[in-house]
Amino acid sequence: MTTATLSLSELTAAATQAATISAAAPDAERAAWLTAVADALDANAAELVDIADSETSLGAPRLTGEVARTSGQLRLFARVITEGSYLEAIIDHADPASTPPKPDLRRILRPIGPVAVFSASNFPFAFSVAGGDTASALAVGCSVIVKAHSGHLRLSERTAEIVADALGAAGAPEGLFALVSGREVGTALVQDPAIKAVGFTGSIPGGRALFDLATSRPDPIPFYGELGSLNPVVITAAALAERSGQLAAGLAGSFTLGAGQFCTKPGLVFIPAGTSFAAEVAEASKDKPAVGMLTSRIAEAYPDGLRSFASVPGVDVVSGSVDQDAAANGAAPVVFSTSAAKVLENPEQLLEECFGPTTMLIEYTDQAELSAVLAKVPGSLTATLHAQSGEDITALVEQLSGLAGRVLFDGWPTGVAVNWAQQHGGPYPATTSLFTSVGATAVRRFQRPVAYQDAPETVLHPALHEANPLRIPRRVDGELVLP
Amino acid sequence: MTTATLSLSELTAAATQAATISAAAPDAERAAWLTAVADALDANAAELVDIADSETSLGAPRLTGEVARTSGQLRLFARVITEGSYLEAIIDHADPASTPPKPDLRRILRPIGPVAVFSASNFPFAFSVAGGDTASALAVGCSVIVKAHSGHLRLSERTAEIVADALGAAGAPEGLFALVSGREVGTALVQDPAIKAVGFTGSIPGGRALFDLATSRPDPIPFYGELGSLNPVVITAAALAERSGQLAAGLAGSFTLGAGQFCTKPGLVFIPAGTSFAAEVAEASKDKPAVGMLTSRIAEAYPDGLRSFASVPGVDVVSGSVDQDAAANGAAPVVFSTSAAKVLENPEQLLEECFGPTTMLIEYTDQAELSAVLAKVPGSLTATLHAQSGEDITALVEQLSGLAGRVLFDGWPTGVAVNWAQQHGGPYPATTSLFTSVGATAVRRFQRPVAYQDAPETVLHPALHEANPLRIPRRVDGELVLP
Structure with missing residues (x-):
């Protein structure tokens, strides 16, 4: 599923279709997709590490650890969406007695749509094809098109095969995930009207050029870039x-x-x-x-x-x-x-x-x-x-x-724990946004809020149903309520 | 406190200083500042409505209601910061037994710094000098420099006097709030290195021009613009x-x-x-x-x-x-x-x-x-x-x-309730971001996450102290915990 077989417009059309299906899928289903990808990476770790080592010189011990980190990351995001706070469900009941009268208003975060992910060279697993950007975007119901890094192209293709196969076998929609390669395709991806956000890890010049493309579109889109850091x-x-x-x-x-x-x-x-x-x-x-x-x-x-x-x-x-x-x-x-x-x-x-x-x-x-x-x-x-x-x-x-x-x-910065509290991002040029690219809150980059006013319950996401059938934390009439 | 008396660089220097003080102030103190501003607006409503009516033709009944909406908005943000969830405090305790060992990590949202706010013409109170952008930025500990709308300049100046006096009397730092006017000053404001984010409500051409300035800075800053909508x-x-x-x-x-x-x-x-x-x-x-x-x-x-x-x-x-x-x-x-x-x-x-x-x-x-x-x-x-x-x-x-x-x-869109669930924003050109400019979650626009790793408690924000002295909701080791 690369540009070799499908044109970019075919890929983005499929990604748009798949994003609609994924957005409507229950969180438990998407969590199962992520877990299937994690299991497939672990099952194929030896082969992947071999390819990665031949392309990056990073060595088997480090690369083996990085596969575990990457599958662990996918499993963290599965837990995040299962827990449900990531939806930021807020319900304000109607108050006809107030001046002016207040309607019933229910807010939720929804997936933003197809996301373009640009892989980094230095983490061929954790910040690449099946890395944090891909995992967090898939978790919330977006589709993903990854631009492979030229530094580990064979690994990218093999990883993409494993990811696509695992997603397909788990029942995820066709087109939810794709890999492309080549600088020109990457540029076109950022400018494609179907793409709604970009995740990027790389250099300041490369990242800034793509940031400028994303923000100068007729409809600017968020560009979540991690560009450079002196630490x-x-x-x-x-x-x-x-x-x-x-x-x-x-x-x-x-x-x-x-x-x-x-x-x-x-x-x-x-x-x-x-x-x-x-x-x-x-x-x-x-x-x-x-x-x-x-x-x-x-x-x-x-x-x-x-x-x-x-x-x-x-x-x-x-x-x-x-x-x-x-x-x-x-x-x-x-x-x-x-x-x-x-x-x-x-x-x-x-x-x-x-x-x-x-x-x-x-x-x-x-x-x-x-x-x-x-x-x-x-x-x-x-x-x-x-x-x-x-x-x-x-x-x-x-x-x-x-x-x-x-x-x-009293420590050293080169370890980055993947957990709920992590913040991997900082003022420009460390990142181009107010978000992290590592850890649970990375999902917020690929969500947009929508509020429903006086909506019949039949059209609402279950997270907003009065009885809280998903049993998730919600804010109701100003008060945070645990299930 | 306008450009008539201070240069822009003096204003932004004062705003930077004030932002540091406000960021360190307890939430209860900032809540008191907001309440003082709300009380002052209400106390001066009759005079303000008179000026506004003479400048905008919107009529006393509508304008009187809008003052109440604006003071109510300030009080909502006072409640939001007092409740404390807006800090998104997350604590992951150390786990030396995991592979690799996990450090103690504590994340919080911190104010982004001085914010520029561009007033709208059509809501001379609710989206102007003391409106939602100003209130939400002040709430989280930012300082604010408002660019007045030329359509209601006298009202802007009088409102600014009332706001500045109320803040001063309540003990807020000098420079926390200022008003400027003139198109060129507005342009300079968006490009000023001291300004860390922009809130804007206005037309598509005007907003897009400022968005382009904000994103083409050497250090791009977030531009939260509400530009146009067909509804x-x-x-x-x-x-x-x-x-x-x-x-x-x-x-x-x-x-x-x-x-x-x-x-x-x-x-x-x-x-x-x-x-x-x-x-x-x-x-x-x-x-x-x-x-x-x-x-x-x-x-x-x-x-x-x-x-x-x-x-x-x-x-x-x-x-x-x-x-x-x-x-x-x-x-x-x-x-x-x-x-x-x-x-x-x-x-x-x-x-x-x-x-x-x-x-x-x-x-x-x-x-x-x-x-x-x-x-x-x-x-x-x-x-x-x-x-x-x-x-x-x-x-x-x-x-x-x-x-x-x-x-x-089954309603009409022209009423916008100010509450926890509101979402006033949408895909471009409705807004240029994934955030609302009305309602409780508007504060997130002016916050950036910072994580502290293995920090001594003495340097941590009280929200991250082990004993939870502020008694706010927090996520601890993955679990959302109410106080």
């Missing part, structure tokens, strides 16, 4: 005094994880001036092996990014080499060191994401300088603080909350 | 057979209400072919008086719109005259009649909003033709169905749900 880390003097060795080891593990190709890689580390922490990080990083990157284009861009940092006066290489052939030999870790003053002089060049196993240590002299340089950091997915208990960190936490969607304490 | 009404043969007189009277009352200047005015009425309903509507409309419109520009545009409809072959004037001087004599009602076939031939010209007391009756021959012509109707705020019980209206309701944010049964 600042702040370490206080007290924390460094207490546990610098542990921090150096933790940082080295985090910025090199997956060859530094995580969107939550800690790219900026603010440390007090005048310590030996840089040497400790260098020591902790020096034995990390060079690792093959996702694609040759990414591997070629890595040393370019390194050299751009190194060319700034006042930026030192404290570990590794900027003159490396990452495409031939794998990407080797590089640690930079500079001062907050230098970053304030060259924000455009130094506050730039470099995809790969590198991080920048930035020395600050006092809280005022730290606050000034943090104010220049673009919106990020995460911000991390390492402090000691008893320190007054209120103002710092407030500032970090303003620049990131997730604020971590 | 289709469908009447079945059975309903017409049963109660045509009542329907004609109801329609005549609705499309002429407020000189047809409601965003929910029924502009398209689909009726079965071959009835005498057009004559009944003509009869019901003919004695409705000509009424002064909001501004001379609007009054001059009205006959232009009428003549555009009348120029289409196959469109008949069944009541009133397209050659009228609405600026001099007030706007007199005009009823048009045509067929679904003609609309399908000329969708661009006939499916166009005409601000004023006019509506278009459109005859359909069967369900297939009705469905085909409804498919051409642009996204609307409302869609209305008049049917008889026992009719199979499932497919029709499904189609109407797809094109509007509120679907009404």
